[in-house]
Amino acid sequence: MPLTDINWFYYAAPQRFVPLAGRLVPWFGAAAVLLGLAGLWVGFFVAPTDATQGEAYRIIFVHVPAAWMSMIVYLAMAFWAGIGLAFNARLASMMALALAPTGALMTFLALWTGALWGKPTWGTWWVWDARLTSELLLLFLYIGYLSLHAAIDDPRRADRAAALLALVGAVNVPIIYFSVQWWNTLHQGASVSLTRSPSMATTMLTGMLLMALAFWAYCVAVALARLRIIVLERERDTAWARRALEAA
């Protein structure tokens, strides 16, 4: 089938997307659980003890995937917000809104597990390291997006205003990242470095990749489930939404 014959916007209609999301959520949820169990098993029982950090390093299997997802989800959120703003696509804006709490959770998780990891290895819960600080600012950006959306009553207006903020934030994220990095090197030199030793055991890498995939599947599942609820809530006055709610 030539590409032009595909209707690319078939699932952009909320009434077609909600059943699709309903079918996808269990699959991604199951994938998240299975990959998570496998990843944790590799991380806790198979991966060897680290020569310098002992057992404490094992939090890496939660920390690194959470940190990755916190940034990927922000990019995805800004992307969908931009699509929603540019094409006036309701579903894309709702997708951005559905992603935001998950992204904020991932950022918080990355900071929290980072603190738990920092205590035994650096002897302190928090250092003003470049990555920690930019992650903290990322959390503030998520909170700003969510609070702006919550403060505006009209959902369409809230979508558009929050989308603009997400885009401004996306332009700013690299600036914030590099400025914090330069600020850090000016202030305290390389007192602590998060860079791991290059010789990472293969089992460690396997565990981390499994956990990253598990986090990815979790984020997709939760975002889709939240998106279904947002769509049904906003379209509750339409006939198809009533039928979908009665069937459920």
Add this chain to the structure above:
Amino acid sequence: MSGVAAAMLALLQRDLRLALRRRADTLAALFFFVIVVSLFPLGVGPERELLRTMAPGVVWVAALLASMLSLGRLFADDHQDGTLEQMLLAPCPLPLLVLAKMAAHWLVSGLLLTLVAPLLALQFGLPAESLGVLAASLLLGTPLLSLIGGVGAALTVGVRGAGVLLSLLVLPLVAPVLIFGAGAVEAAAAGLGVAGHFSLLGAMLALALFLAPLAAAAALRIAAE
């Protein structure tokens, strides 16, 4: 003079005249700045060395907070009395009108803070050469606060609890300005070159000068729907 420039100039003069008529509002932000800076020695103790190292950061953070105070009114008053709708309908590019308003905001907030800041820094025992760097960094950095803050002000027009929300949205976005603004003064105090900091501030200013009025204009159109 072309029509667009005349409209921008008229808007700038109007905003400045309004600020002069409501002197109390303008001065309140300035005194807020002075008070916040003066509270720090009371909080951390009067040791000269400590205060001297803290001075650039304290002055800069206080400037950030003080400019948030006046940003809340940048578009809110116009929104309330209907001027904003006239601006949206005017046969003149909205981003340029927004730029004129941002410039007026900088003249009555950022520029005043820049003029007062060296006096406060003197209280903190900052050496004379650092005072000039501090004033120069504020001169380059405070327009950025008006530009980026203007986007936040446009986003929160007519929104519940706009004041707190504005700070929540804008303060993380202006973190780089704080870093390089205060960093320039610290670098000068440490005997390092300040050209890098000023170049980066200038680059951010050029970028924001182009992008911020566009973003703020888009936000105002969303708000007026």
